[in-house]
Amino acid sequence: MTSSSVRLSAVTKSFNGTDVIKGVSLDVKKGELVVFVGPSGCGKSTLLRLIAGLETPTSGEIVIADKDVTYAHPSKRGVAMVFQSYALYPHMTVEDNIAFALKIQGRPKAEIRAKVHEVAEILQLDHLLQRRPKALSGGQRQRVAIGRAIVREPDVFLFDEPLSNLDASLRGQMRVEIARLHRKLGATSVYVTHDQVEAMTLADKIVVLRAGLVEQVGSPMTLYRHPANLFVAGFIGSPR
Ligand code: ADP
Ligand code: MG
Numbered sequence: 483m484t485s486s487s488v489r490l491s492a493v494t495k496s497f498n499g500t501d502v503i504k505g506v507s508l509d510v511k512k513g514e515l516v517v518f519v520g521p522s523g524c525g526k527s528t529l530l531r532l533i534a535g536l537e538t539p540t541s542g543e544i545v546i547a548d549k550d551v552t553y554a555h556p557s558k559r560g561v562a563m564v565f566q567s568y569a570l571y572p573h574m575t576v577e578d579n580i581a582f583a584l585k586i587q588g589r590p591k592a593e594i595r596a597k598v599h600e601v602a603e604i605l606q607l608d609h610l611l612q613r614r615p616k617a618l619s620g621g622q623r624q625r626v627a628i629g630r631a632i633v634r635e636p637d638v639f640l641f642d643e644p645l646s647n648l649d650a651s652l653r654g655q656m657r658v659e660i661a662r663l664h665r666k667l668g669a670t671s672v673y674v675t676h677d678q679v680e681a682m683t684l685a686d687k688i689v690v691l692r693a694g695l696v697e698q699v700g701s702p703m704t705l706y707r708h709p710a711n712l713f714v715a716g717f718i719g720s721p722r
Contacts (some may be wrong), residue, residue: 486545487512487670488533488638493542495528502528504694505542510638510687515664515671519681519717520691526674529691530640533672534563547637562631563640566647568623570615570630576602577611580629601629604663621652628660632667639664639671645680657683678718682706690714 488510495503503525510516518526531537533544535556544552551559570579577598584594602608605625615623624644631639644660645653661684664671675681681688682702690697690705690713698710702718709715 485511489545491543494540496540502694506696512670513668514686516687517681517685518674518689518691522676524691525694527642530642530674534561534640535559560637561640562634562636564627564631564644566643568627570626572615575612575614576626579626580633583634597633601632605629620648621656639669641673643675
């Protein structure tokens, strides 16, 4: 066993002959919260989808928890993804939305019930279990989406701009909550955002992407104090 949870080696991805990811190598250690940051269109979502198995690399290798998963099915990777759009089932209650993955796995009813209630308590959703998504606020919906990921007990959580549909004050509050959850669960997380403040406040380690390439990797403080170039300096927002 290594302490590495996700490892990308020289990963490339092209769509119809256009290179979108141009050779990315990086390491996410167990327990780390790593943030991918960069302007719109730089390849953040594609990189996350490659880790999730929703896309297959054109070349390179992806290892999760010491297993080569480059071509593995998404369900066999030990990852759970939280999307910007929440992707909840509108006709199901909160309880059924959270329970869904466990039902598919055929877990015993009592176990599912206990697990869902445990997760609902962590996320302060216990009083909302019988509601349907349309009767929830944006922040509550996002919590349900996170709950659906947590019940699966993944090795790695993948977040794709989970807060971008929320208003500014709620975004700040959810940011704190996600950070708290990440520590509480001892989780490994990869978090995509185009928001510098989110990156600076959440990350153990920031990966700055630009046009399918890694510009710099470092702690928020390192990037702030020692940006590798003007692009990073401009993006992280420190004068140089
Ligand atoms: P980001 O999440 O950083 O905004 P994306 O990863 O969504 O960027 O997209 C990176 C580039 O790849 C964009 O130019 C986008 O148009 C292109 N792209 C993403 N997915 C596809 C796809 N399925 N087919 C063709 N082009 C795609
Ligand atoms: Mg994106």
